[in-house]
Amino acid sequence: MAKIIGLCGSPRKGATEYALERALAAAEVIPGVESELMVLRGKNIKRCTHCNLCMESTTPLPNYCPQDDDMKELIDQFVTGDGFIIASPVYEATVTGLLKDFMDRFRAKAFANLRRGENPFAKNPRVGGGIAVGGTRHGGQELTLTTINNFFLTYEFLVTGGPLGNYLGACVWSKDRKAKGVEEDEVGVERLEKLGKRVAEYAVVLEAGRLAAQEQNLDLSCL
Numbered sequence: 508m509a510k511i512i513g514l515c516g517s518p519r520k521g522a523t524e525y526a527l528e529r530a531l532a533a534a535e536v537i538p539g540v541e542s543e544l545m546v547l548r549g550k551n552i553k554r555c556t557h558c559n560l561c562m563e564s565t566t567p568l569p570n571y572c573p574q575d576d577d578m579k580e581l582i583d584q585f586v587t588g589d590g591f592i593i594a595s596p597v598y599e600a601t602v603t604g605l606l607k608d609f610m611d612r613f614r615a616k617a618f619a620n621l622r623r624g625e626n627p628f629a630k631n632p633r634v635g636g637g638i639a640v641g642g643t644r645h646g647g648q649e650l651t652l653t654t655i656n657n658f659f660l661t662y663e664f665l666v667t668g669g670p671l672g673n674y675l676g677a678c679v680w681s682k683d684r685k686a687k688g689v690e691e692d693e694v695g696v697e698r699l700e701k702l703g704k705r706v707a708e709y710a711v712v713l714e715a716g717r718l719a720a721q722e723q724n725l726d727l728s729c730l
């Protein structure tokens with residue numbers, strides 16, 4: 508089975524979580540796909556202080572980082588996916604601070620592995636796509652998607668915005684009305700479902716490619 512991880516960057520159960528659930532349900536329509544929803548709301552995620560111990564410590568850090576919070580558990584779950592959908596509400600035309608803190612703290616995991624010559628992810632290569640949910644029609648959804656896509660690029664995901672016409676990912680307009688607003692945005696729902704299916708299709712293809720590479724003893728680590 509190819510696993511799609513859906514990561515929700517909203518601090519509340521509202522429009523974004525609903526949109527992500529719809530995208531994951533669409534992903535599961537693709538045969539051989541299962542999904543897992545991860546939410547950052549309610550989690551204790553401390554901000555990266557750039558102490559650089561993740562890069563410099565000579566002994567492995569128990570949480571990848573000297574900070575004691577929920578990040579290790581979140582990261583250990585996150586890295587198990589074949590495909591990823593990251594969804595964020597639009598805050599000041601970008602992702603929420605909560606999601607950005609998750610992204611910044613992910614650096615510790617990446618470097619902890621890199622220093623040992625390992626890839627931080629269980630599945631390589633892997634694919635990611637984004638969903639941005641704004642209260643206004645043109646409130647910065649594409650800028651938000653750019654931040655999500657840049658996170659994917661930083662950590663070597665293959666990135667998709669979805670099929671032709673989706674461009675950078677799925678842009679959704681909630682009218683600040685939580686799930687009800689998303690439901691009423693027919694175009695947004697169509698886009699997020701297409702995004703979910705496309706991420707799932709690519710995850711299945713990548714899984715098949717990984718198995719073929721193994722059979723040919725092809726080393727994909729490139730490290």
Ligand SMILES: Cc1cc2nc3c(=O)[nH]c(=O)nc-3n(C[C@H](O)[C@H](O)[C@H](O)COP(=O)(O)O)c2cc1C
Nearest residue numbers: 517521522523596597598599600641642643646681
């Ligand atoms: C601090 C803050 C900043 C916001 N900034 C924007 C914005 O720049 N553009 C926009 O379209 N909506 C903005 N909104 C509205 C939310 O993006 C919108 O209500 C979204 O659907 C919330 O998602 P949620 O229900 O999952 O929390 C902002 C909301 C908050 C609380």
